[in-house]
Amino acid sequence: MSTSRERTDDAMLHPEMLAGVDPDAIIREGHRLDHAEGTSKPLRPAPEPQPRGAKVRGNRPIDQQEAAARFIAATEHEKMHDERLWDLRQKRDREMHGIPEWEELRSLASAIKEHTLTHLDEYLLEFEANARSNGIHVHWARDAAEHNQIVHGILRDHGATSLIKSKSMLTEECGFRHYMASVGIDVIETDLGERIQQLDNEDPSHVVVPAVHKLRTDVAGVFSRTIGTDPGNTDVHYLAEAQREATRPLILNADAGMTGANFVVAETGTFVVCTNEGNADLSANVPKLHIASIGIEKIIPRLEHLAVLVRLLSRSALGSLMTQYTSHFRGPRAGGEMHVVLVDNGRSARLGLDEFWTSLKCIRCGACMNTCPVYRRSGGLSYGATYSGPIGLIIDPTFNARKYSNLPFASSLNGSCTNVCPVKINIHEQIYAWRRVLVNQHEVPLVKKAAMKAAGALLSRPAAYRAAIATADTALAHLPRFVIYNGLNAWGKHREVPHPPKQTFHSWYHANRGAKQ
Amino acid sequence: MRIGLFIPCFIDAVFPEVGVATLELLERFGHEVVYPRDQTCCGQPMANAGFNAECADTEALFVRNFSGFDYVVSPSGSCVHHVRDNFDAIEQTDEVKEVRARTFELVEFLHDIQKVDAFPWARFPHRVGLHNSCGTLRRLKHARPSELHEPFFSKPIDLLSKVDGIEFVRPARPDECCGFGGTFSVFEEVVSTKMGYDKVSDHAQAGAEYIVSADSSCLMHQRGCAERIGVPLKFIHIAQILNGASA
Numbered sequence: 001m002s003t004s005r006e007r008t009d010d011a012m013l014h015p016e017m018l019a020g021v022d023p024d025a026i027i028r029e030g031h032r033l034d035h036a037e038g039t040s041k042p043l044r045p046a047p048e049p050q051p052r053g054a055k056v057r058g059n060r061p062i063d064q065q066e067a068a069a070r071f072i073a074a075t076e077h078e079k080m081h082d083e084r085l086w087d088l089r090q091k092r093d094r095e096m097h098g099i100p101e102w103e104e105l106r107s108l109a110s111a112i113k114e115h116t117l118t119h120l121d122e123y124l125l126e127f128e129a130n131a132r133s134n135g136i137h138v139h140w141a142r143d144a145a146e147h148n149q150i151v152h153g154i155l156r157d158h159g160a161t162s163l164i165k166s167k168s169m170l171t172e173e174c175g176f177r178h179y180m181a182s183v184g185i186d187v188i189e190t191d192l193g194e195r196i197q198q199l200d201n202e203d204p205s206h207v208v209v210p211a212v213h214k215l216r217t218d219v220a221g222v223f224s225r226t227i228g229t230d231p232g233n234t235d236v237h238y239l240a241e242a243q244r245e246a247t248r249p250l251i252l253n254a255d256a257g258m259t260g261a262n263f264v265v266a267e268t269g270t271f272v273v274c275t276n277e278g279n280a281d282l283s284a285n286v287p288k289l290h291i292a293s294i295g296i297e298k299i300i301p302r303l304e305h306l307a308v309l310v311r312l313l314s315r316s317a318l319g320s321l322m323t324q325y326t327s328h329f330r331g332p333r334a335g336g337e338m339h340v341v342l343v344d345n346g347r348s349a350r351l352g353l354d355e356f357w358t359s360l361k362c363i364r365c366g367a368c369m370n371t372c373p374v375y376r377r378s379g380g381l382s383y384g385a386t387y388s389g390p391i392g393l394i395i396d397p398t399f400n401a402r403k404y405s406n407l408p409f410a411s412s413l414n415g416s417c418t419n420v421c422p423v424k425i426n427i428h429e430q431i432y433a434w435r436r437v438l439v440n441q442h443e444v445p446l447v448k449k450a451a452m453k454a455a456g457a458l459l460s461r462p463a464a465y466r467a468a469i470a471t472a473d474t475a476l477a478h479l480p481r482f483v484i485y486n487g488l489n490a491w492g493k494h495r496e497v498p499h500p501p502k503q504t505f506h507s508w509y510h511a512n513r514g515a516k517q
Numbered sequence: 518m519r520i521g522l523f524i525p526c527f528i529d530a531v532f533p534e535v536g537v538a539t540l541e542l543l544e545r546f547g548h549e550v551v552y553p554r555d556q557t558c559c560g561q562p563m564a565n566a567g568f569n570a571e572c573a574d575t576e577a578l579f580v581r582n583f584s585g586f587d588y589v590v591s592p593s594g595s596c597v598h599h600v601r602d603n604f605d606a607i608e609q610t611d612e613v614k615e616v617r618a619r620t621f622e623l624v625e626f627l628h629d630i631q632k633v634d635a636f637p638w639a640r641f642p643h644r645v646g647l648h649n650s651c652g653t654l655r656r657l658k659h660a661r662p663s664e665l666h667e668p669f670f671s672k673p674i675d676l677l678s679k680v681d682g683i684e685f686v687r688p689a690r691p692d693e694c695c696g697f698g699g700t701f702s703v704f705e706e707v708v709s710t711k712m713g714y715d716k717v718s719d720h721a722q723a724g725a726e727y728i729v730s731a732d733s734s735c736l737m738h739q740r741g742c743a744e745r746i747g748v749p750l751k752f753i754h755i756a757q758i759l760n761g762a763s764a
Binding site for chain 2: 064065068069072078082086093096097099100102103371373374377378408409410411412413414415416418419420428432434435436437438439444448449452453455456457458459460462465469490491493494495496497498499500501503504505506508509513
């Protein structure tokens with residue numbers, strides 16, 4: 001699904017209808033006072049530059065903390081991002097309280113997904129047979145490369161050189177746009193947020209609101225560079241309308257359209273796409289050729305199961321009752337062609353991981369990201385991976401354990417993610433479990449290992465431990481070395497160190513209750 | 518009852534007054550409270566960092582220290598969570614399982630086992646903001662977290678409400694993590710301290726004089742953050758208020 005703006009209704013208006021929305025406009029007797037504005041408009045400092053994401057250096061572990069620190073240093077961006085996503089979390093809570101059977105729905109959704117995942121082969125084959133009888137071409141892709149080649153093959157067969165697509169995390173996983181660029185096919189994202197990210201040559205930072213880390217001044221900068229808008233005009237309606245005008249002809253002239261899918265129904269051989277901008281419907285229906293790229297975990301057995309999942313999806317994601325569009329695709333139009341590419345790309349391997357297979361239940365609502373206090377303050381691009389936030393921490397290491405070895409440590413293990421998850425993935429427990437796995441696979445720095453070994457040795461020897469923290473002062477010198485592996489330096493950078501008390505509890509007890517033992 | 522008092526390392530070294538308050542409070546209810554001298558830690562710092570094998574000896578020592586008590590009580594939610602829910606680096610013998618099952622966090626013990634109905638010695642005429650640590654809130658289930666559609670309950674508020682003169686303030690994000698998170702506090706120190714700044718500012722804006730919590734580790738972090746940015750808040754462990762501390 002995709003939503004980068006809530007006020008879709010305003011974006012449907014002609015710009016002249018929106019003339020009154022400029023908060024700085026001074027209106028006298030129905031006319032705007034331009035000369036007054038010219039003399040009284042406050043001088044604005046240059047907008048805060050957008051902090052960029054994690055530095056990606058091949059296979060080297062992503063330093064999420066470094067990128068997060070830069071995001072936090074960009075105070076306007078961090079504040080907007082934190083408040084915007086917290087607002088989504090609050091709206092989600094409001095919708096939750098409107099549904100008495102909310103927790104029951106979550107249990108049902110989880111059960112539907114777990115049942116399907118444990119019978120995945122049967123339901124996929126059922127879908128394939130039913131989809132074929134609906135006239136859909138069904139393809140199977142083992143990995144990202146196969147997916148990209150299959151789609152390229154379909155486009156080549158039709159002589160297609162331009163493709164309009166709606167938002168899809170799977171195609172991000174597959175590096176699809178880069179591949180298409182390399183074979184000379186123009187890809188145009190039609191989701192507004194995703195289009196902003198494409199024009200800025202940046203990955204989406206969130207699974208639902210891909211440009212949420214950008215201020216409107218950032219968007220004005222991107223649009224002025226790429227589609228020629230006025231760089232000083234940061235009015236959101238102006239910017240959205242300019243993008244509509246720029247993208248509409250590309251959509252009308254595209255050779256092929258691509259969507260993802262939120263759900264795939266085995267019994268009917270159909271699939272469902274949820275959006276708020278209607279862009280998936282344009283992508284699917286304007287050109288004669290429609291290709292849908294779908295991860296194999298998106299399948300559900302029957303149409304009735306959709307009733308559970310659709311009630312949870314948008315409420316969890318944006319705190320809205322439903323997405324504006326919930327489109328069912330049943331087969332090609334007269335004279336058209338419809339292809340579905342079912343993609344594994346590591347999913348079957350993940351299904352075989354005892355501690356982590358339930359991460360495949362994810363319906364990509366983004367609720368865990370919205371509630372995550374670390375994500376809200378770091379920005380999604382700090383994770384340097386396709387999936388960011390809590391769900392990213394437990395999925396990304398399955399793609400590359402070394403590159404994403406730091407990510408499971410970018411969590412305070414607070415557990416809010418698990419509680420908001422509409423399909424009840426035990427996200428924080430999986431983060432904890434990944435830490436063990438990564439340590440066992442030696443994907444954690446040796447210095448950390450040495451410190452932890454030393455801590456374990458000291459803490460299991462009472463005499464040595466007591467000697468190390470004999471007095472409160474020496475305790476403060478030694479304690480953090482084992483409580484927190486790299487000492488007081490990191491602790492004290494941005495907060496004060498604890499004040500040493502006169503004596504430890506241990507010595508107090510000895511002095512005051514000593515006779516007892 | 519014969520109670521083993523588990524005082525985690527940082528309370529021993531940095532917040533001895535919390536240990537004293539816990540001991541005195543349990544003694545007020547007539548329990549025989551024993552502090553095993555050879556105790557060190559529960560193993561959580563290593564386990565949370567993913568080094569489970571490295572905490573095996575520490576966990577074994579914990580069991581040797583705390584075997585045979587009716588209950589083991591500690592004024593630290595996250596440590597109790599580790600013992601109760603993650604303490605699996607050593608073989609799970611009957612003795613180990615017994616110690617784990619008998620280990621309780623102080624608020625749980627007072628609320629669920631002791632079922633305290635009054636703290637006649639306690640008076641705390643101040644405005645407090647309650648900080649439920651994530652370990653007590655979402656693992657030990659001290660209270661209903663805001664994410665869930667379940668009836669409201671809060672064991673720490675039940676207990677604190679029995680204290681004369683106390684007044685609660687409600688921050689805008691009552692159960693947002695404060696950013697301590699054990700090794701997270703140094704591994705991601707910038708994010709951790711930003712979360713801490715936001716947390717203490719939220720409580721201050723709600724009008725709190727004190728932040729009260731069942732976890733000294735969160736308070737240690739929050740105090741460090743508040744002092745750095747000049748937020749004039751005071752911090753106190755729930756054991757101290759329930760034991761009759763007046764400020």
